[in-house]
Amino acid sequence: MATKREKWGLILFLALYIPLFLLIFQPFGVNNYDPTHSIRWEFFIAAIGFGLVNGVSMWLYEFVIAPRLFTKRTRAIFIIRMVLELLLLSFTTYLFYNVLGNFHDWNWPSFFGFVRDVGLSGLIPLGLVFLYFNYKRTRSSYEALLNKSKFNRRRHDLVRITSDNGKENLVIASKGLLFIEAQDNYVAVYHIENDRVKKSLLRTTMKRLENLLTDQSIVRCHRSYMVNMGKVEKVSGPTHQLKIHLEHIEKPIPVSKTYVPVLEEGLTAHHS
Numbered sequence: 001m002a003t004k005r006e007k008w009g010l011i012l013f014l015a016l017y018i019p020l021f022l023l024i025f026q027p028f029g030v031n032n033y034d035p036t037h038s039i040r041w042e043f044f045i046a047a048i049g050f051g052l053v054n055g056v057s058m059w060l061y062e063f064v065i066a067p068r069l070f071t072k073r074t075r076a077i078f079i080i081r082m083v084l085e086l087l088l089l090s091f092t093t094y095l096f097y098n099v100l101g102n103f104h105d106w107n108w109p110s111f112f113g114f115v116r117d118v119g120l121s122g123l124i125p126l127g128l129v130f131l132y133f134n135y136k137r138t139r140s141s142y143e144a145l146l147n148k149s150k151f152n153r154r155r156h157d158l159v160r161i162t163s164d165n166g167k168e169n170l171v172i173a174s175k176g177l178l179f180i181e182a183q184d185n186y187v188a189v190y191h192i193e194n195d196r197v198k199k200s201l202l203r204t205t206m207k208r209l210e211n212l213l214t215d216q217s218i219v220r221c222h223r224s225y226m227v228n229m230g231k232v233e234k235v236s237g238p239t240h241q242l243k244i245h246l247e248h249i250e251k252p253i254p255v256s257k258t259y260v261p262v263l264e265e266g267l268t269a270h271h272s
Contacts, residue, residue, distance in 0.1 A: 002073075007062040010129050014089075015055030017125040019047040027121065046100055050093060057092040061085060082126065090118040142169070159218070161189060161209065163202045170200050174217065178231050178246055179253055182206045182224040190249070197248050219266035221255045229266045 021027070023039060061084075069084075070077050094114040098106050159177050161170045176192040187209060189200045210220050217229045221244060233245045235255075242255035242263070255263055 006133055009133070010126075011055055011058045011062060013129050014058055014125055015051045017051075018054055019051040021121070022047040022050060027117070049100075050096060053096045054089055054092050057088055058085070061088055085126070086119040086122045087115065089122050090115040093118050159213065161187075161202060161212070162204070164204045164208070168202050170202060174228070175230060177218065177228045178249055179228065180206070180209060180218075180226040192248065217266070217269075219259075219262055221253060221259045221263050223256060225253050227253055229269075232267065235263075235267075 023044065066081060066085075070081050091111075091114075094111055097114070098104070157174055159172055159174045161172075161180075162168065170189060172189075172191045172193075178190040178192065178197065181188045181190070182205070183201070185205075186201045186203050187206060189202065191198055191200070206220070206224065206226065209226065213226070218226055219229055220226050227244055227246065231246045231248075233247055235242055235244055236252070237243045239260060240257055242260065243252035244255060244263075245252050
């Protein structure tokens with residue numbers, strides 16, 4: 001909640017979420033457990049009123065109260081800030097509910113019940129908003145990291161592999177990539193991380209990776225395998241049963257006859 005855009009996003013989301021929540025789920029006994037209950041215009045207008053009233057109170061809290069109360073940003077302060085926000089939502093809802101009902105339920109037990117029910121219900125929209133903001137911020141930081149000048153200078157030394165939906169990304173140094181293996185609807189990328197062999201799974205196909213990875217050092221050698229020519233220690237076996245031996249990998253990688261010319265070309269290009 002560091003920018004005006006994020007604050008307005010939270011306020012507008014809650015202002016829409018609250019009336020929709022009331023109209024769809026009709027919580028807190030608003031239908032008096034009547035299975036024949038139908039949504040009347042009075043209830044529809046009241047639900048919108050709850051959204052507007054809470055939206056105004058959230059605006060007051062986020063733009064006026066919170067900046068004066070919380071000048072530091074720590075995890076403890078964030079929790080306190082959210083607890084107060086939920087208490088404000090509970091009180092605003094309780095007050096507007098009694099204004100509509102001529103203060104027929106104006107007592108402490110009812111108030112504490114509202115604090116419990118509205119507070120717990122408010123965790124849902126707050127959680128959704130913060131997860132979304134965190135996703136956007138993380139994605140922006142990730143993209144900014146890729147665009148830093150030190151990465152641009154070394155872009156030819158990096159291998160970027162993305163999933164089919166584009167939500168999963170694996171960026172590793174080309175010298176750290178060992179091989180890629182097809183596993184059903186996924187590919188397993190074996191690479192070196194902290195001097196150990198690590199396996200990362202992404203949902204994509206070998207055919208897509210073959211078109212995506214244009215680096216000549218990464219070569220398709222089998223229907224299920226792509227290897228990094230820079231990690232080849234030796235190639236053994238007859239032409240129809242060639243095996244590739246890679247650094248850090250005990251199990252040899254098979255080579256299909258179809259890909260023998262491609263492999264030879266890749267080895268020649270790498271060592272030339």
